[in-house]
Structures are given as C-alpha cells and as structure tokens.
Amino acid sequence: MSEPMLSNSESARFASPVASDPSVLSLRNVSKTYRVNKSLVGKKKFLWALKEVSLDIHAGEIIAVVGESGCGKSTLGRIIAGAFPATSGEILLQGQSLAHMGRAEFRREMRGIQLVHQDPYSALHPTKTVEAILHDPLRIHRMVDKNKISSRLRELLELVGLSPVENFLQKYPYQLSGGQRQRVVLARALTVNPRLIVADEAVSMIDVSMRQTILSLMKRLQKELGIAYVFITHDLALARYFAQGYRTIVMYAGQVIEQGPTEAVITDPRHPYSAILKAAVPRANPEEGLFTGLRPRTTDLPDLTNTVPGCRFAPRCPFVQDQCTHRAPELSHYANLHRDVACHRTPEWPAIAAASGESHA
Ligand code: ADP
Ligand code: MG
Numbered sequence: 120m121s122e123p124m125l126s127n128s129e130s131a132r133f134a135s136p137v138a139s140d141p142s143v144l145s146l147r148n149v150s151k152t153y154r155v156n157k158s159l160v161g162k163k164k165f166l167w168a169l170k171e172v173s174l175d176i177h178a179g180e181i182i183a184v185v186g187e188s189g190c191g192k193s194t195l196g197r198i199i200a201g202a203f204p205a206t207s208g209e210i211l212l213q214g215q216s217l218a219h220m221g222r223a224e225f226r227r228e229m230r231g232i233q234l235v236h237q238d239p240y241s242a243l244h245p246t247k248t249v250e251a252i253l254h255d256p257l258r259i260h261r262m263v264d265k266n267k268i269s270s271r272l273r274e275l276l277e278l279v280g281l282s283p284v285e286n287f288l289q290k291y292p293y294q295l296s297g298g299q300r301q302r303v304v305l306a307r308a309l310t311v312n313p314r315l316i317v318a319d320e321a322v323s324m325i326d327v328s329m330r331q332t333i334l335s336l337m338k339r340l341q342k343e344l345g346i347a348y349v350f351i352t353h354d355l356a357l358a359r360y361f362a363q364g365y366r367t368i369v370m371y372a373g374q375v376i377e378q379g380p381t382e383a384v385i386t387d388p389r390h391p392y393s394a395i396l397k398a399a400v401p402r403a404n405p406e407e408g409l410f411t412g413l414r415p416r417t418t419d420l421p422d423l424t425n426t427v428p429g430c431r432f433a434p435r436c437p438f439v440q441d442q443c444t445h446r447a448p449e450l451s452h453y454a455n456l457h458r459d460v461a462c463h464r465t466p467e468w469p470a471i472a473a474a475s476g477e478s479h480a
Contacts, residue, residue, distance in 0.1 A: 141214030142175040143314045143347050144199060144232065149173070149208030151194050151373075155424065166423040168194040170373040170431075171208065173450075176315060179345040183362035183381060185355055185396065186370035189420060192351045195370070196317045199349055201229035230260065233308035237320035239300035243292040249276070249303055250288040256310040275306040280336060298329035305336065309344075316340075319351045334361055355400055359385045369393045372421040372431040375450055379458025389453075389460045389468050391436050413437065413475060430463070438464055438471050 151169040168191045176182060176199070184192050198205050201217075210217045212228050220228065236242050243252060253272045257263060263271045273284045279302040281287045292300055301321065308316055318337065322330045338361070340346050350361045358367050359381055367385060368378040369392065377390040388394045391413075398413040415435040429444040430436070436443065442463055450461040464471060 142211070143178050143213060144176045145211040145214075146172055146174045146199070146205075147209040147211070149198060149205045149210060151191075151198060151203075152206045164424055167373050167426070168423065169198070169205075172373075172375055174368070174375070176347055176349065178314065179341065179347050181341060181348045181350060181362045181365040183358035183365075183367040184349060184351045184370060185353065185358045185367060187396070188353060189423075190370045191373040192353075192370060193319055194373075196234065196319045196349060196351050199315075200232050200234035200317045201225070202234065230311045231314040232317065233311065233313040233315070234317045234319065235301075235304055235308055235321045237323040239297060239304045239324070240292060242304050243300060243307075245292055248289050248291060249281075249295075252292075252303060252307055253310060256307060260311055262310055262312065271310075275309050278309065278340075279303070279306045280332075281306070296329070297325045298333055301325055301333050302336065305340070309340070313346060315347045315349065317349045317351070320353070321350075322357070323352070323354075337361070355385055355396060369396065372423060374431060374461065375459070376432065376461045377458060378450075379456065383457060389456060389458065389465055390432075390462050391438050391464075392432050394472060395437075413472075430461075437475060440464070 148171045149169060150167065150171055152165040152167055155164045155166045172195060174182075184195060186192055197203055198210070212220075212231075215228075217225060247255075250272065253275060254268060257268045257271060258265070276282065276284045276287060281299065281302050287295075287299075287303075292303070295303065305316075316337075321337070322333050325333060334357075337348065341348060348361075350358065352358050352361075362381040365381055366379060367381040368375050369384065369388070369390065370376065371390075371392045377384055377388065377393045384393065385397065388397050395413050395415055414437065416437055416439070417435055419434065421431055421434070425431075428447060430439075430447055433439050433443040440463070446463075448461045448463045450459045451465070452459050453465060462468075
C-alpha cells in the first residue's frame with residue numbers, strides 16, 4: 120500500500136515500531152454530532168461530541184486517550200471501531216479511505232479493529248458457554264478450518280490465561296469473576312486476529328486487585344501479537360502505566376488539546392486543562408495537601424452545542440485572555456516539547472504556571 124496518505128512529519132513525530140508502514144487507521148478532521156431534542160417542536164439542535172479530530176494509529180503502538188467524562192472518548196473509540204459513521208471528515212484504514220469501500224469489504228476490514236468495553240458482563244451472551252462464545256466468531260468469520268476450530272479455541276483460552284482450559288469451556292459468564300469474563304472478552308476479540316483493540320475503560324469495572332493482571336495480559340498481547348491499542352481511560356495513572364513509552368492524547372469537549380509522549384504529557388502537561396487534570400490527582404502524601412493548587416475558574420461543564428468562536432476551554436481556563444474568546448487555538452506542534460498543544464499561551468507556559476502557584480517540576 121502506498122505511503123502518501125501519511126504526512127512524513129506526522130509519521131516521524133512519534134516513535135512507533137513500524138512508523139514507515141501506513142497507519143492501521145487514520146482520522147482526518149473527523150467530527151461527530153448527536154442530535155439533541157430539547158423539545159419536540161422548535162429548532163433542531165446538535166451537540167458536537169467530536170470536533171475535527173485527526174489521528175494516526177500505527178501498527179503495534181499504544182495510544183492512551185484521557186479526559187473527563189463527556190469529553191468524547193467513547194465516541195472517538197466507537198468511530199475508530201466502525202460502530203457508527205462520522206458526521207464529517209475522512210477515515211483511512213491502512214491508507215485506504217473507508218468512503219471508497221463496499222459494504223462487504225468494510226465489514227471484512229473493520230474486523231481487524233475490535234472494541235472492548237468496560238462491562239465484561241453485558242458484553243457476553245448470558246446463556247452461551249465460553250466455548251460457544253468463542254466458537255461462533257471462529258466459525259462465522261472462517262478464521263480457521265472447521266476441524267481446527269476446537270484447537271484454536273483452546274489456544275486462545277490459554278493465551279488469555281484461562282487454563283486449564285477444561286475448567287472454563289462449559290462455564291457460563293455468571294459463573295466467572297469479572298476478571299475472568301474480561302479475559303473471555305479479550306479471547307473473543309482475538310478470534311479475528313485484530314490489528315487494533317479499542318479498550319474503552321476496559322478495567323474500570325473490574326476489582327482493583329484484578330486490574331493489574333488484566334492490564335499485564337493486554338500488554339503481553341501487544342508485545343507478542345503486535346496488536347495496537349487505543350486505551351481509553353479517565354484515570355491518568357492508568358494511562359501512564361499502560362501507555363508508558365508510547366503516547367497519550369488529552370481530550371477536552373470533543374477536541375484533542377494535547378498529545379505527545381505519555382510521560383511528558385502526564386507529568387509535565389502544557390495545556391491548562393491537562394495541568395488541571397494532573398492537579399486533580401490526589402497526592403500520595405496527604406501532608407502535602409491532597410491536591411495541588413491549580414483549579415478551573417468554574418466547574419460548569421462545557422456546552423457542546425455552542426459553536427461560538429474561540430477556545431472551548433476558555434470559560435473554565437484560569438489563564439484566559441481576550442484572544443482566547445475570539446479565536447480558537449489550533450493544535451500546533453512544538454518540536455522542543457515533543458508534542459502538540461492547542462493553546463495560544465503555550466509559549467509562555469512555564470512562567471504562567473509558576474505564577475499560578477502550580478509546581479512545575
Ligand atoms: P466520554 O466517553 O468521554 O464520557 P462520550 O463520547 O460518551 O464521552 O460523550 C460525548 C458527549 O456526547 C457527551 O456530552 C454525551 O452526553 C454525548 N452523547 C454520547 N452519546 C450520545 C447519543 N447517543 N446521543 C446524544 N448525545 C450523546
Ligand atoms: Mg466513555
């Protein structure tokens with residue numbers, strides 16, 4: 120497949136195992152609106168859940184997506200997984216535009232992208248055994264010869280740590296723990312040999328004691344099978360752990376406002392909103408005060424139906440200036456910081472953060 124779909128600067132920007140290959144998936148200025156019905160009469164109103172998001176996902180890489188509830192993370196994840204179409208913008212699968220694909224081809228290609236949700240219970244058919252849950256996709260998608268389905272199925276269960284396999288084949292989801300169910304969900308995703316897994320808060324509903332083992336399993340799949348992840352979480356610590364050595368994207372009100380190497384973005388944020396997210400993480404030592412000083416000016420949620428010009432974060436931003444309410448900042452690349460930030464005041468950042476009392480180590 121040809122390269123030109125990827126701009127060189129973008130593909131070179133973040134180290135990825137095979138940065139010269141076309142992306143597994145690329146979004147170009149992708150937006151998604153939902154219709155909101157204030158009342159049955161009156162004007163149609165739309166909410167911009169995603170606004171002009173561009174993103175390249177390379178083979179085998181991990182991208183953490185963070186941001187508060189309602190910022191569009193799940194909408195982004197569902198669009199990446201092909202669960203519903205974007206309202207506008209372009210989506211490229213391995214360099215090829217979805218717009219030019221027929222239905223059958225689209226279905227076949229999108230199989231390479233699997234979505235794993237936070238609730239492993241509702242994701243599994245309650246009256247099917249683990250064996251049936253894995254058997255069906257292997258048979259329907261003809262991933263292996265009929266006579267090899269059983270051995271493949273066992274292989275997958277072992278791969279996700281459900282062994283001895285005999286103990287699990289005839290179990291129903293209700294007979295499994297949350298962690299075991301999420302392993303079955305992962306095994307089912309693996310039946311189709313995915314290139315990319317979108318994990319949307321995939322460990323949020325699992326007991327804290329089990330999280331670590333599920334995350335380690337997911338990482339092992341990335342290393343051994345070369346699977347890429349879009350790892351959606353509202354928890355910065357989880358993002359930092361899972362996307363360590365890769366990159367993190369911070370979203371606010373449907374837009375990417377900062378992205379770059381995980382460690383840099385999470386420990387040394389340069390967008391006021393990312394800095395507020397960081398400051399909201401309770402400190403390990405409560406004697407230092409539970410939270411650091413930086414706060415938004417208001418806790419009101421952003422109005423996603425608002426289409427006035429200017430930065431979407433301006434109403435909450437502690438560093439807002441006149442220009443911010445007139446002109447929306449673009450997501451600009453700062454080579455010295457190894458990242459993209461959408462804020463007019465990024466060049467002044469260490470100084471304004473220090474003046475606000477935010478520690479900036
Ligand atoms: P997140 O996963 O970050 O919490 P979502 O993508 O779920 O964010 O939601 C983004 C915004 O879109 C929110 O304001 C949410 O209320 C709205 N939204 C999500 N799904 C729908 C829908 N089906 N219809 C209308 N609004 C929706
Ligand atoms: Mg969500």
